[in-house]
Amino acid sequence: MDISVVVPLYNEEESLPELTTWIAKVMAEHNFTYEILFVDDGSTDSSWSIIEQLKEKFDSVRGIKFRRNYGKSAALNVAFEAAVGDVVITMDADLQDSPDEIPELYRRIKEEKYDLVSGWKKKRYDPITKTIPTKLFNAATRKMSGIQLNDFNCGLKAYRNDVVKTIEVYGEMHRYIPVIAKWAGFKKIGEQVVEHRARKYGVTKFGFSRFVNGFLDLLSIFFVGKFGKRPMHFFGSLGVLSFLLGTFMALWMIGEKLYHIAAGIPYKREITDQPLFYIALVAIIVGSQLFLTGFVAELVTRNAPERNQYLIEKEIN
Ligand code: UDP
Numbered sequence: 601m602d603i604s605v606v607v608p609l610y611n612e613e614e615s616l617p618e619l620t621t622w623i624a625k626v627m628a629e630h631n632f633t634y635e636i637l638f639v640d641d642g643s644t645d646s647s648w649s650i651i652e653q654l655k656e657k658f659d660s661v662r663g664i665k666f667r668r669n670y671g672k673s674a675a676l677n678v679a680f681e682a683a684v685g686d687v688v689i690t691m692d693a694d695l696q697d698s699p700d701e702i703p704e705l706y707r708r709i710k711e712e713k714y715d716l717v718s719g720w721k722k723k724r725y726d727p728i729t730k731t732i733p734t735k736l737f738n739a740a741t742r743k744m745s746g747i748q749l750n751d752f753n754c755g756l757k758a759y760r761n762d763v764v765k766t767i768e769v770y771g772e773m774h775r776y777i778p779v780i781a782k783w784a785g786f787k788k789i790g791e792q793v794v795e796h797r798a799r800k801y802g803v804t805k806f807g808f809s810r811f812v813n814g815f816l817d818l819l820s821i822f823f824v825g826k827f828g829k830r831p832m833h834f835f836g837s838l839g840v841l842s843f844l845l846g847t848f849m850a851l852w853m854i855g856e857k858l859y860h861i862a863a864g865i866p867y868k869r870e871i872t873d874q875p876l877f878y879i880a881l882v883a884i885i886v887g888s889q890l891f892l893t894g895f896v897a898e899l900v901t902r903n904a905p906e907r908n909q910y911l912i913e914k915e916i917n
């Protein structure tokens with residue numbers, strides 16, 4: 601099969617028939633063999649029964665329904681496991697992404713051998729309260745990941761099949777799939793300007809919390825990616841540094857006092873009267889805490905079942 605179109609959806613009943621007809625039209629024009637894989641993320645409207653009706657009309661429709669709402673990442677992850685097409689294309693259900701982009705995305709994966717091609721909503725039809733924070737986000741993610749993409753969280757993306765079988769999307773990490781792919785060793789990541797349209801039906805499913813959560817996820821994805829397998833290198837080095845700094849300050853103060861006493865120079869101040877004493881104290885305590893955190897984290901990773909799972913690309917026997 602050429603293409604799996606993956607559509608995560610949550611309460612998008614009005615959009616589904618139009619979206620399906622449109623995808624089917626594009627596929628027929630280009631003679632692609634395909635499936636449309638709807639993942640109903642626990643919708644409370646009639647989305648699922650519409651998918652059932654669509655199945656009667658379009659043989660290529662497949663559907664998975666969650667018992668409750670787990671989030672877009674969960675929906676994508678389940679679809680990635682189920683998709684069978686050579687190229688997997690994800691798109692939002694709300695008609696903000698255009699199925700007309702599919703043939704070109706497919707061509708770039710197949711012919712230009714990209715691992716992942718991400719859409720870029722260069723001209724967006726979203727409220728300004730969303731576009732400005734999004735710009736900041738993309739700049740931060742670009743800087744931290746070194747991936748030169750303008751729009752990390754575009755719903756419209758294309759993948760080679762083995763990429764989606766390898767990566768795992770959880771929590772709300774769908775915002776950082778290119779970063780996850782890069783950590784997994786898929787480096788050929790491209791971008792394609794895509795048409796973006798205003799939401800036609802329904803409402804957005806993410807509120808302001810998307811920015812708070814997105815930022816925290818950005819931090820954890822980089823931390824886990826960099827130190828997830830060796831937490832002691834992070835906590836340990838900071839901890840030892842802080843501990844040594846504190847110890848040095850304490851020794852300095854003691855040494856200074858002893859020197860004054862030995863040399864018979866009057867030394868009026870008590871050690872506990874000096875601000876430096878408290879700084880040293882805090883540094884020693886924080887340092888040992890960090891070290892212990894690293895030690896515990898190290899024990900946790902040692903017990904992780906995937907501690908020795910590596911992604912092997914090629915082998916000669
Ligand atoms: N979505 C989902 N589960 C959720 C939230 C959203 O499957 O918990 C789907 C939603 O139905 C849509 C896509 O994810 O197909 C993108 O959501 P939305 O259009 O609300 O996001 P926005 O375009 O505002 O970023």
Ligand code: MG
Nearest residue numbers: 692694696799
């Ligand atoms: Mg949308």
